[in-house]
Amino acid sequence: MTLTFDLAGLARGYRDGTLSPAGVAGEVLARVAARGEDHVWITLRSRADLLADAAELARRWPDPAARPPLYGVPFAVKDNVDVAGLPTTAACPAYAYLPARTAPLVERLLAAGALLVGKTNLDQFATGLSGTRSPYGACESPLVPGLISGGSSSGSAVAVAAGLVAFAVGTDTAGSGRVPAAMTGTTGVKPSRGLVSMIGVVPACASLDCPSVFAHSPADGLAVLSVIAGYEPADPWSRPFPAPPPVPPAVGPLRVGVPERPEFFGDAAAEAAFADVVKRLTGLGHRLVPVDLTPFLAAGRLLYQGPWIAERLAAVGDFAAANPGELHPVTRQVLGGGSGLTAVDAFRGLYRLRELRAATRPAWSAMDVLAVPTVPTTFTVAEMLDSPIERNTVLGHYTTFANLLDLAAVSVPGGMTAAGRPHGLTLLAPAGTDPLLAALATAFVSPPDVVS
Numbered sequence: 001m002t003l004t005f006d007l008a009g010l011a012r013g014y015r016d017g018t019l020s021p022a023g024v025a026g027e028v029l030a031r032v033a034a035r036g037e038d039h040v041w042i043t044l045r046s047r048a049d050l051l052a053d054a055a056e057l058a059r060r061w062p063d064p065a066a067r068p069p070l071y072g073v074p075f076a077v078k079d080n081v082d083v084a085g086l087p088t089t090a091a092c093p094a095y096a097y098l099p100a101r102t103a104p105l106v107e108r109l110l111a112a113g114a115l116l117v118g119k120t121n122l123d124q125f126a127t128g129l130s131g132t133r134s135p136y137g138a139c140e141s142p143l144v145p146g147l148i149s150g151g152s153s154s155g156s157a158v159a160v161a162a163g164l165v166a167f168a169v170g171t172d173t174a175g176s177g178r179v180p181a182a183m184t185g186t187t188g189v190k191p192s193r194g195l196v197s198m199i200g201v202v203p204a205c206a207s208l209d210c211p212s213v214f215a216h217s218p219a220d221g222l223a224v225l226s227v228i229a230g231y232e233p234a235d236p237w238s239r240p241f242p243a244p245p246p247v248p249p250a251v252g253p254l255r256v257g258v259p260e261r262p263e264f265f266g267d268a269a270a271e272a273a274f275a276d277v278v279k280r281l282t283g284l285g286h287r288l289v290p291v292d293l294t295p296f297l298a299a300g301r302l303l304y305q306g307p308w309i310a311e312r313l314a315a316v317g318d319f320a321a322a323n324p325g326e327l328h329p330v331t332r333q334v335l336g337g338g339s340g341l342t343a344v345d346a347f348r349g350l351y352r353l354r355e356l357r358a359a360t361r362p363a364w365s366a367m368d369v370l371a372v373p374t375v376p377t378t379f380t381v382a383e384m385l386d387s388p389i390e391r392n393t394v395l396g397h398y399t400t401f402a403n404l405l406d407l408a409a410v411s412v413p414g415g416m417t418a419a420g421r422p423h424g425l426t427l428l429a430p431a432g433t434d435p436l437l438a439a440l441a442t443a444f445v446s447p448p449d450v451v452s
Helices: 007-016 021-035 047-060 104-111 154-161 179-184 218-228 268-283 294-305 308-322 329-336 343-366 381-386 388-395 434-445
Strands: 041-044 074-078 115-120 167-172 187-190 210-215 255-259 287-291 369-373 407-416 422-430
Touching: 007 218, 021 047, 021 074, 021 115, 041 154, 047 115, 074 154, 104 115, 104 167, 104 218, 115 154, 154 167, 154 179, 154 210, 167 187, 167 218, 179 187, 179 407, 179 422, 187 218, 187 434, 210 218, 218 407, 218 434, 255 268, 255 343, 268 287, 268 369, 268 407, 268 422, 287 343, 294 308, 294 343, 308 329, 308 343, 329 388, 369 434, 381 388, 407 434, 422 434
Parallel strands: 074 115, 074 167, 255 287, 255 369
Antiparallel strands: 041 115, 167 210, 187 210, 187 407, 369 422, 407 422
């Protein structure tokens, strides 16, 4: 029987003695070797180090009753998140540095017993939604040969989808924790901004960034989120939200908003798949509420067509200016779009965003959760390379507004379309509703009448 890296299965195996951390570590290494050069990893920890950590877990917690919640659970970290002793590259070799401290979110995972396998590939400086903008190679979705993995958290999503780890840490500014989830058939949890600390994470747009989690299920994603969440006084972006529970709460019927006029950019198969998803939500007892997405989408366009593109220069602009030849050509082009913006443009953008947030309030008074396609259509690697900017904009159609409008989100698999492409559903709600979203997502992927 093939070992699956879901949290419940791992916990059960460790509890009854059929699994050991060393055995799981060995299985991880075997799976990584079997996949060969899949462009998932930037830094893979050595066999000796991984097995030494596994042995330390067994030595430290021999009593199953005393073990922490993620005991022996293998995980990966996107390579814009610091781990002491491992280089942080942000997918730019010339930018690499060796951090002295591990990011607090990773410290929390290690303290909870999780087993770090390595650091994963990404669109350079977390700029992109395709997974094709990295000098370490382009990841592909394990579901369809030649299909993009999505980005920027490409390696993290593929590591989970391919069964190499139980969960992976990503980041999400424009959709980097959700687009890859849709393209790889995984769950992508984009927490409320400030729920998880950004200390030790290379910023893309510091005012919008948040870490994310890729997992095999919404329940697993929430369990990981409950470990990494927490107020960090030293983090200027941290916010004191209530601690999310490790298990999704029970929820009754909800008012679920759906787009009045959903856009699929000519992809009829994706349109039909979303219609099926909406029927499934209705079947769970939820009431559908048609929503005009105009102000939501207008807010999303501000991310790359407004002053927030200049915020990316605030993060890595000095390095980019001094080392233009070290940047991926598309990354360089995107960053260049922020160079002509002024402080006046920034204030105008902030005012416009306030107007759009106000324009979305009537929708939130009529719904509890917003349900949208994660991506309106899909692309192959070749198609993305042919038109990287335009098709990136299409991928972010339903994702770029989330952080600008201060929303939490969860992306879950919606099945395969009639054209044989993956389809994802994203559930969004105002900041602080992470447990509610996890509960609805869990019911969607495992409805009560089919739970085993």
